[in-house]
Amino acid sequence: MPSSRRAAPAAEPAAAPGTRILKKYPNRRLYDTQTSSYITLADVKRMVLGGEDFEVRDAKTGDDLTRSILLQIILEEESGGVPMFSTPMLAQIIRFYGHSMQGMMGAMLEKNLQTFVELQSQFVGGQAPVLQNMMGTYLDQSRAMFEKLQEQMTTAGVIFPGFPPPKR
Structure with a gap:
């Protein structure tokens, strides 16, 4: 059976x-x-x-x-109509897949998004002038962090494929 x-x-x-x-x-x-x-x-x-x-x-x-x-x-x-990501941005993200910096880029994007959400919640709380000041600082710090990272990689002889080296 x-x-x-x-x-x-x-x-x-x-x-x-x-x-x-x-x-x-x-x-x-x-x-x-x-x-x-x-x-x-x-x-x-x-x-x-x-x-x-x-x-x-x-x-x-x-x-x-x-x-x-x-x-x-x-x-x-x-x-669906109004995309959040531009074609160049998506292409930039794709370039990081398989690259040694993939994990670092993911962590950086996640941290930046988390910071943006925190700033947005302060704006909703009625702190618009504070938000404007913090947003400027946030963008400056994000740019500086990425430029420093890119410069370190260039100095080490590792260049992001498809990314131009930093301007000096």
């Missing part, structure tokens, strides 16, 4: 407490385990905008697909 037992599903890594788990099925549908219902990318976008913590897991393997889903949302937004 053939066995009707199924293989046990792959063990899923534990999510952080309070993190909402979404499962992505092979049919490309997303299932919200909290509401026990299927959801769309628009629903995931609302979760992001609402500041909810969530993870997207492959329903079969348990692999973390969160970044992939977030990138899909960004792609939809960029295709």
Whole structure:
């Protein structure tokens, strides 16, 4: 008599407490385990905008697909009319993939975005003059940090492919 037992599903890594788990099925549908219902990318976008913590897991393997889903949302937004990223900016970002500075560039972009969000929250709090001063300082510091990084790489003999060396 053939066995009707199924293989046990792959063990899923534990999510952080309070993190909402979404499962992505092979049919490309997303299932919200909290509401026990299927959801769309628009629903995931609302979760992001609402500041909810969530993870997207492959329903079969348990692999973390969160970044992939977030990138899909960004792609939809960029295709939707008023893009945030210019073509030259996207080309610049692509040039960093596979480069030894890829991790550093990602960390720098993340830190700059975090600082911008903090400045924006101060602006919403009614501190517009303070924001204008801080924004100027922030932009000057970001530019100086990148120029210093680029100069160090040039001095070390490593030049970003596709990037011009700093002007002296």
